[in-house]
Amino acid sequence: MVASRQSKKRFLALSLVLLAWVLAIVLRLFGLQVLGYTTYMAKIRAQTNRVEELHSKRGTITDRHGEILAISLQSKSAFISNKDAAQSLNVLQRFCQRLPLPGVQRAAIARRIRRGDKFVWLKRKLTDEEYLRVRPLAEDAATAGAVDFLDEYRRVYPQGTLAAHVLGGVGIDEQALGGVETSLDPEIKGRGGRLKVLVDARKRIFQFRYLQQPVPGRDVHLSLSAPLQFIVERELAAAVAAHGAAGGAVIMLDSRSGEVLAMASCPSYDPEAIWNTAPAVLRNKAISFLYDPGSTFKVVLAASALEHRACGRQETFDCHGGVFAVRNLRITDVHPYARLSFDDIIVQSSNIGAAQVGLRLGGERYYDTIRRFGFGRRTGILLPAEENGILHPPADWSGVSLAFLSFGYEIAVTPLQMAVAFNVPASGGLRLRPLILRDEARPPEERALAAGCSEQLAEIMSAVVRRGTGTKAAIEGLEIAGKTGTAHKVKTGRYAGSYVSSFGGFFPAADPRLTLFVIIDEPEGLHFGGDVAAPLFRAIAEKAMLHLGIVPAGPAEGGVRL
Amino acid sequence: MMRRRGRSVLRLAVLAFFIFLVLFTYSGLNLMNVDLGYRQHEQLRQEARLRLEIDALRAQRAELLSLERIERVAREELGYQYPQPGQIVRIAEADDGR
Numbered sequence: 001m002v003a004s005r006q007s008k009k010r011f012l013a014l015s016l017v018l019l020a021w022v023l024a025i026v027l028r029l030f031g032l033q034v035l036g037y038t039t040y041m042a043k044i045r046a047q048t049n050r051v052e053e054l055h056s057k058r059g060t061i062t063d064r065h066g067e068i069l070a071i072s073l074q075s076k077s078a079f080i081s082n083k084d085a086a087q088s089l090n091v092l093q094r095f096c097q098r099l100p101l102p103g104v105q106r107a108a109i110a111r112r113i114r115r116g117d118k119f120v121w122l123k124r125k126l127t128d129e130e131y132l133r134v135r136p137l138a139e140d141a142a143t144a145g146a147v148d149f150l151d152e153y154r155r156v157y158p159q160g161t162l163a164a165h166v167l168g169g170v171g172i173d174e175q176a177l178g179g180v181e182t183s184l185d186p187e188i189k190g191r192g193g194r195l196k197v198l199v200d201a202r203k204r205i206f207q208f209r210y211l212q213q214p215v216p217g218r219d220v221h222l223s224l225s226a227p228l229q230f231i232v233e234r235e236l237a238a239a240v241a242a243h244g245a246a247g248g249a250v251i252m253l254d255s256r257s258g259e260v261l262a263m264a265s266c267p268s269y270d271p272e273a274i275w276n277t278a279p280a281v282l283r284n285k286a287i288s289f290l291y292d293p294g295s296t297f298k299v300v301l302a303a304s305a306l307e308h309r310a311c312g313r314q315e316t317f318d319c320h321g322g323v324f325a326v327r328n329l330r331i332t333d334v335h336p337y338a339r340l341s342f343d344d345i346i347v348q349s350s351n352i353g354a355a356q357v358g359l360r361l362g363g364e365r366y367y368d369t370i371r372r373f374g375f376g377r378r379t380g381i382l383l384p385a386e387e388n389g390i391l392h393p394p395a396d397w398s399g400v401s402l403a404f405l406s407f408g409y410e411i412a413v414t415p416l417q418m419a420v421a422f423n424v425p426a427s428g429g430l431r432l433r434p435l436i437l438r439d440e441a442r443p444p445e446e447r448a449l450a451a452g453c454s455e456q457l458a459e460i461m462s463a464v465v466r467r468g469t470g471t472k473a474a475i476e477g478l479e480i481a482g483k484t485g486t487a488h489k490v491k492t493g494r495y496a497g498s499y500v501s502s503f504g505g506f507f508p509a510a511d512p513r514l515t516l517f518v519i520i521d522e523p524e525g526l527h528f529g530g531d532v533a534a535p536l537f538r539a540i541a542e543k544a545m546l547h548l549g550i551v552p553a554g555p556a557e558g559g560v561r562l
Numbered sequence: 563m564m565r566r567r568g569r570s571v572l573r574l575a576v577l578a579f580f581i582f583l584v585l586f587t588y589s590g591l592n593l594m595n596v597d598l599g600y601r602q603h604e605q606l607r608q609e610a611r612l613r614l615e616i617d618a619l620r621a622q623r624a625e626l627l628s629l630e631r632i633e634r635v636a637r638e639e640l641g642y643q644y645p646q647p648g649q650i651v652r653i654a655e656a657d658d659g660r
Contacts, residue, residue, distance in 0.1 A: 073618055073621055158624035159624060204603075206596050230630065
């Protein structure tokens, strides 16, 4: 009986202890789950929730055949977490042993470390090979924690300098610095995103949600053809070197569509080192080089004269034996002629004859044609820094303006404007806006010249290459229509003793496929367009036609020899 | 009396079974959900890695196929020269289509 009472007491005591324990747990849980809910949830969220920034990747730029011209690749950027200056300087020294940095850069990093900056870049956008060399530093016990890497995108131009002026380039933070990288930047760069993730104790993500969806940059397909661009750049560089010229530019258009197949400017540069390039070199001469076109502009004069029936093609003009005066200004011809027909004025490139035709034509009619050919305004190509050119309205012309404008002075043009103008007779009289993108919306065609006139103009231009000033552009079996040009350069407001040599044309003349315009800036020695620019035109044309499978006409038996 | 008691125990047991079943199913689904989260993220990471790898390979291919490099190799390593005029002969296609 006594034993039973004792055991009851023990049971009661044990029950009370257990009850107190349970109560303590319940109270603790209440404290944690209810009273401290906000605090502890915040702590848990801080440990498990994370917002990750998703960097946008710039779109890839390809040529018309899909060959990559620019692409963004992920790369590592090395930095120092500067907690202890002495250790950080030691890290810097060991980093430089593996990957030497320029003295100035190294000194700047050391200065930032000593200043106490907590985050100091060592080198950004390492190549794979560089990363492999410095990666052990992040694993080495002596340097681990002080040096680390971040993922960034690095813009790569795998074709080197090819189409540098069209592509432009980007800066260290992928900001556009020229070319289509700038003009199409809003589409190419895309938009970064934000991802909310839940991580476990091992930092593995087990749940995620997009706070902002990343928008990848749009891939861009240019109208350029890499092989043609390569041919153009190589031949241009060779011609500039051969003539000791200051530079040059070439534009190649698809005669039927106006698509730019190649656009080169010399000197060129490496788009991956754009920030290290002189501004003068960065300038795309094809769209921003302003010059007086000289005799190549006689094509526009001839077009206007044919359109307005100012004279007959066989009508002759007095060329005054090579010297002619308009008001008090002298106009001369390189080769003196007594009389020349309208066709031969263009074929032999007589300035005096052109001035006579211009004076017959009249300012208003000529100005109207010049405007319709697209001068005095941008062509509208999707590239930055395109120049308008300079064209004054007839009301602002002096007494000699019309005569001088007839052979390409008192007007400033860009090589691209000239290429577009030369494409008018090639496209049956249409002025086609030059397109730099493969899928670019085609604007409505503008007729600059009646179809019949454009055929006649092409005939005259063919004669220029066959028997006129452009014979050095001729290719056996292939009819080329073209026009030479040599113009004095304007320096500090005056015509100087240096020249711009140019040649524009298209081929095959009967069914044009390519329109090509070339300029050589300040050639030394020979400076006539027919001697300097025409051979360059030929060098490009003969290689381009092989590439495009344009076969010259030849003897029926034994095949065609190129 | 005994039978009635046995029946209520059985009812309780069935109820407890269903409660546990629901609890286990709920926990199982939660675990599965977390596991799927891991796998989904892993797949996404793998996809991103593969895309980067593809980009790197495409860039490498473009670099190897760059015309400047091909010309250098052709001229310097293989000793090729640009054909002289007349060296390229295009034979006219035969009339019978051969």
